[in-house]
Amino acid sequence: MSKKIISVLGDSNVDMALLLSDVNKLKPPSLSSGGTCANVAAGLSKLGLKVKFFGTVGNDIYGKHVLEEMKNDNVDTRNLIVLDEQSTAMVIGIVQSNSERSLFVWPPEGGAHEYLEFSLIDKEHLLESDWLHVSGISLRNDPIKTTMIEVMKLFKENNIPISFDLNIRAELWGLDLEFKETVYKAISYSDYIFGNSDEEIIPLTEKKTINEAAKAIIKENQTLICRNGSKSVLAFNKNNLTKREVFKISPKDSIGAGDAFNTGFISGVLQDKPIDEAIEYGNAVAAYKLLGYGARHLPSVKELEEFILNQKKKLE
Numbered sequence: 200m201s202k203k204i205i206s207v208l209g210d211s212n213v214d215m216a217l218l219l220s221d222v223n224k225l226k227p228p229s230l231s232s233g234g235t236c237a238n239v240a241a242g243l244s245k246l247g248l249k250v251k252f253f254g255t256v257g258n259d260i261y262g263k264h265v266l267e268e269m270k271n272d273n274v275d276t277r278n279l280i281v282l283d284e285q286s287t288a289m290v291i292g293i294v295q296s297n298s299e300r301s302l303f304v305w306p307p308e309g310g311a312h313e314y315l316e317f318s319l320i321d322k323e324h325l326l327e328s329d330w331l332h333v334s335g336i337s338l339r340n341d342p343i344k345t346t347m348i349e350v351m352k353l354f355k356e357n358n359i360p361i362s363f364d365l366n367i368r369a370e371l372w373g374l375d376l377e378f379k380e381t382v383y384k385a386i387s388y389s390d391y392i393f394g395n396s397d398e399e400i401i402p403l404t405e406k407k408t409i410n411e412a413a414k415a416i417i418k419e420n421q422t423l424i425c426r427n428g429s430k431s432v433l434a435f436n437k438n439n440l441t442k443r444e445v446f447k448i449s450p451k452d453s454i455g456a457g458d459a460f461n462t463g464f465i466s467g468v469l470q471d472k473p474i475d476e477a478i479e480y481g482n483a484v485a486a487y488k489l490l491g492y493g494a495r496h497l498p499s500v501k502e503l504e505e506f507i508l509n510q511k512k513k514l515e
Contacts, residue, residue: 203469205243206328208253208350209236209337210312211269211279212288213261214494216454219295231493232268233290234312235334235366238455241272242462242484242497243332248469251275251328253320253350255343257311261287268495280319285311292454294492302368302454308340317346325350326357332465335366338381348381351388360468364461365394369402379403386416391468393461396425396433409433410440422474424481426460428453432478443478446486446510455494460485462497483507 214233218226232241237252244250252274256262258281265287269276288310291303304310315337331354337343354361363385367374382403386392394400396409400423406412409425413435417423425433434441450456463484467477480503487498487506498506 202249203330204249204251204328205240205330205332205465205469206251206253206325207236207240207243207332208315208347209332209334209343210234210288211237211252211254211256211265212290212310212312213264214290214292214454216292216294216452216493218452218492219293229493230264231495232265233455233494234265235336235364235455235458236332237265237269238458238494238497239332239364239461239465240274241269241495242459243466244272244274245497245499246462246466246484246503247500248466249275251278251324253278253315253325255280255282255285255311255313255315257281257285257287258283259287261289262311278321278324280315282311282314285309285314287311294452294454312337313340313343315343315346317342317349320346320350322353326353326359328354328359330465330469331359331361332364332461333361333385334364335382335385336368338367338378338385339372344381348384348388351385355388360390361388362391362393362461362465363389364457365392365399365403366457367394367399367403369399374402386421387418390421391464392416392421392423393457393464394423394425395457396427400425410435424464424478426457426485432460432482434474434478441474441478443475443482445482448486448490450489452492452496453489455496456485456489458494459488459497463503479507483510486510
């Protein structure tokens, strides 16, 4: 397991969380490292994988914070490029009393994470990997949009598995035809596609049901994993549907739950677990995260195994 190497390419930023669980006793905002791809990189590293991160941050206090935390999480940051002219983005998460969150990005465009150019990447170092993980958050603007597509194409040509979290954030930026075409191109290179049924997969395909949407997306040898919050996780491939229930918990904070699921699922697949067990591993990492605040409330292997064991004991 420790010999597996993952390349993660995409966004890294800081998260500012505002907790509204008790409006009469508001706590000061908390600051932590975030970014959907950076969260996955940190989570995979904590689960014992060797992780390389490819991206850009600004030469500012937030960029330095991101870089320091990645190093603390033992993520290889040789290809995390610091830019003098751009600012590291901040994601402001407002967490309601029911643990659900609303996200706002500042600046809404032009954050440092958008400025990763293909020419800046060490291709040889990139391809010394067993897996690539990327996110649709990087498909909105160039140069990172073109870079991500080129890197996915490169991995596909070299038969290295690719996971792609849709993460289209249509509620923030819409879903126009040009963007949809770019998303479908990324899907065509992917082996595993993650997304939320109601917020992403059905709107993207304009189908009425998740079954119809899945048929419209996946081709041979592709798997579509539908995360649905507190509902069952569904995994579609051309011939089968796998369904797995989530862990029954009382969540505190849902920021980063999807990233946490991706972390567990990728780790499970790289351990050669069958699809249903990989989903359970993803569900377990997501549940662990939901029980703590911030996107980086993520387990080590030992903590995850103890968590799964304790959850199963409750059902006996």
